[in-house]
Structures are given as C-alpha cells and as structure tokens.
Amino acid sequence: MKDDRMVRRADALADGHADHELRALYERQGWERLVNGVYVPSSRLAGLSEQARHRLLIDAVFPTIAEGSAVSHRSAALLHGLPLPTGGFDKVHVTRHRRGGGRANASVIVHCAPWVPYATVDRIPVTSLARTVVDLARTEPLLSAVIAGDAALKRCDPQELDAELQRARGWKGVAQARRAVSLMDGRSENPGESQSRIILRENGFDVVSQVEILDPDGRLLARIDWLVNGVVVCEFDGKAKYTKYLRQDENPGDVVFREKVREDAVRDLGYPVVHWTWADLANPAELVARVARAVERAAALPPPRGSVRSAPCGLQTRAHLPNAREIA
Structure with a gap:
C-alpha cells in the first residue's frame, strides 16, 4: 500500500490485503484512522488546519453516504470556499x-430536506x-452567516437567495435566515469589513458600503469602505491594506503616503474620518463610541462639499444602490 494516499478498508480487502495489515498501518507504521474504515x-x-482536515473528512465519508444526498451546511460552505470561523x-x-x-454519528450529521438544485465540487454533490x-x-x-453570505454574493444573484428562502418556508430557523440575508452585502471585501458593517448597523447607524467621494468639480478623490449617516468616512485597515494596493516598484511606505494624501483631501471636504483594525473589533462598544463621537462632530460642521456616489458593483447586494448625493 502506498504511503501518500487515503486507504479504505473495503478497497484494501478487495485488493487482497488482510485486516491485520490494516491494523499494522495505524499501530506501527505511522498511519491514523481518519474515520471508521x-x-x-x-x-x-x-x-x-481544522478546515483542511475537514476537507479530507469529506473525501473519506462521502462514498459511504446514501445515494440522493449532498454535502451541505458548514461542509458545503467549505467546498464553496466561503469564510467560516473555526x-x-x-x-x-x-x-x-x-x-x-435525520441522524448523526461520530463523523456525519444527516439533515433531511429537499436540496435541489445542487452543484458539484470535485465530483462531490x-x-x-x-x-x-x-x-x-x-x-x-x-x-458568521452574514460574513459567508457577503462572500457568496460575489458569485450568486440575490434573487437566488430569495428563491431559497421561499423554498425554506416553514423550516426551522427560516425567520432567522430572512434577517441574516437582509443584512448581506457583497460589496464587503473581507470578513473584517462584514463584521464592522454589522456592528455599526446593529447599533443604529446608517451604513453605505464602498462609496466614491468626488470633489466640487466632479473629480474622483477616494473610494471609501463606508459612509456612515451620510457624513462620516469609516475605513477598516486589514492586514493586507498596505500590500494590496502596491503599484509596480512601490513599497508599503509609498502606499501609506498615498493614503495620507487621499485622507487629507477627504477631510478637507468636511468629512470626519475614523479608522480601525482587527484589534478594535474585539471591543465593539468602544468602536461604536468612536463612530458616534465622529457623527456628533460632523453635526457641528457645515455640510461636506463635493458629492458622493455608490462605487460600481454588480448584483452583489439586496440594498437599493443610491445615486450621487442620495446617500448623503
């Protein structure tokens, strides 16, 4: 038996190997039993990683699953490449x-419900x-659901989600699902942005994602993560922020300088700007307080100059996409 692949007991016995040889694999030869057999x-x-091991687990158990089944829920999310917490x-x-x-055993949870239509990933339904x-x-x-849904909306039409919600009428958790789907927005570029948006919305702020700010002459100055309450610019600074926008022959310091020039131009139009990072998301109350203080400061200032518009996007959000100044 090769030492670089998955071995199934049924296949090994069919190839002429004996059970004592299989026992020797995990007792003396550095193999592990992933699941029974x-x-x-x-x-x-x-x-x-936990998720990479789960991918192996899917390969291990799916051939034993009854015909007329499809990988679903968290396991399907993994196959579709959606972000999920550990x-x-x-x-x-x-x-x-x-x-x-429905049933469950040591390695499989079986749900029972209509599941058409389905997809195929690596020949697995x-x-x-x-x-x-x-x-x-x-x-x-x-x-967790909104973060995964935000990522999915880059690849599926919101109307498909509506159709699946209709199919799920009467199922357990469907009211919760409707609320989660209503909050999804494919314009979020990473889980940190998704989490930030939900924190702000759940605390009563009006939040519009991926907004372009134009100067009084209509020239594009900046694309921002969010415009909050129409008057505050909010930005999430993830770990990749200063490498993602590197141009040829640039270093991260050049990106930092360019971002500072951009932010100065935005502030000059009359917008307070609030930045935060992953560490700040661990203390949502303080983040909310910072944004609230910025909104209060904006209320004491003249209205920002220039105009705003929603950045170009496809079928990525269930929300109404406003025109210039409609979101201010």
Whole structure:
C-alpha cells in the first residue's frame, strides 16, 4: 500500500490485503484512522488546519453516504470556499432529499430536506451556493452567516437567495435566515469589513458600503469602505491594506503616503474620518463610541462639499444602490 494516499478498508480487502495489515498501518507504521474504515498517513495530517482536515473528512465519508444526498451546511460552505470561523468541523454535514430521518454519528450529521438544485465540487454533490448560504443563515450565528453570505454574493444573484428562502418556508430557523440575508452585502471585501458593517448597523447607524467621494468639480478623490449617516468616512485597515494596493516598484511606505494624501483631501471636504483594525473589533462598544463621537462632530460642521456616489458593483447586494448625493 502506498504511503501518500487515503486507504479504505473495503478497497484494501478487495485488493487482497488482510485486516491485520490494516491494523499494522495505524499501530506501527505511522498511519491514523481518519474515520471508521479509512486510514491516512500521519504525515499527511500533520500541520493541517481544522478546515483542511475537514476537507479530507469529506473525501473519506462521502462514498459511504446514501445515494440522493449532498454535502451541505458548514461542509458545503467549505467546498464553496466561503469564510467560516473555526470550530464545528469535526463532523461532515450532508442533506438527504427526503422529509424525515435525520441522524448523526461520530463523523456525519444527516439533515433531511429537499436540496435541489445542487452543484458539484470535485465530483462531490453539494448544495448550491445560494442554498448553502440559506442553510448557514438558518443554523449559524448571525455574524458568521452574514460574513459567508457577503462572500457568496460575489458569485450568486440575490434573487437566488430569495428563491431559497421561499423554498425554506416553514423550516426551522427560516425567520432567522430572512434577517441574516437582509443584512448581506457583497460589496464587503473581507470578513473584517462584514463584521464592522454589522456592528455599526446593529447599533443604529446608517451604513453605505464602498462609496466614491468626488470633489466640487466632479473629480474622483477616494473610494471609501463606508459612509456612515451620510457624513462620516469609516475605513477598516486589514492586514493586507498596505500590500494590496502596491503599484509596480512601490513599497508599503509609498502606499501609506498615498493614503495620507487621499485622507487629507477627504477631510478637507468636511468629512470626519475614523479608522480601525482587527484589534478594535474585539471591543465593539468602544468602536461604536468612536463612530458616534465622529457623527456628533460632523453635526457641528457645515455640510461636506463635493458629492458622493455608490462605487460600481454588480448584483452583489439586496440594498437599493443610491445615486450621487442620495446617500448623503
């Protein structure tokens, strides 16, 4: 038996190997039992993230799942490449196309519900991207579901989410799902932006994502992460911010300088500017207080000069996309 692949007991026995040879794999030869009847080299598991190990688990268990099933929920989100928080990847989620009979064992959770239409990832049947988002929205915490949904809306039409919500009428968690879907916005560029937007919206701020600010002559000055209450510019500074926008022959210091010039121009128009990072998201109350103080400062100033407009985007949000000044 090769030492770089997954070995299934049934296949090994069919190839003429004996059970004692399989026992020797994980007792003496550096293999591990991934699930009952499936073995992998310990070296293959070493250093794997929780999600990478879950991907192996999907490969291990899916051939044993009954026909008429599709990988679903968190497992489907992983196959679709959606961002998810750590934890909860110890079992593979599948959905059977039937009304009842859900069950769980040491490695699989079986849900029962209609799941058409479905997709295929690496030849594995998986619930469609839109259905996966709605399943997450029914079963995951609000923030986790919205972060995944924001990412999904870069690849699926909001109307597909509406159709899946209709199919889910009467299912457990559908009211929660409707609320989560209503908050999703594909214009968020990373989970930090998604989390920031939800914190602000849940605390009563009017938040518009990805806004372009123009000077009084109509020239584009800046594209910002959010315009809050029409008067405050808010920016999330993720780890990649100063490498993402590097131009040829530039270093991060050049990006910092260019960002400072841009921000000075925005402030000169009369907009208070608030920045934060991942560390600030750990203390949402303080973040909310900072933005609230900026809104108060803006109320004491003359209206900002120039105009604003929603940055170009596709079918990425359920929200109405306003024209210049409509969002101010």
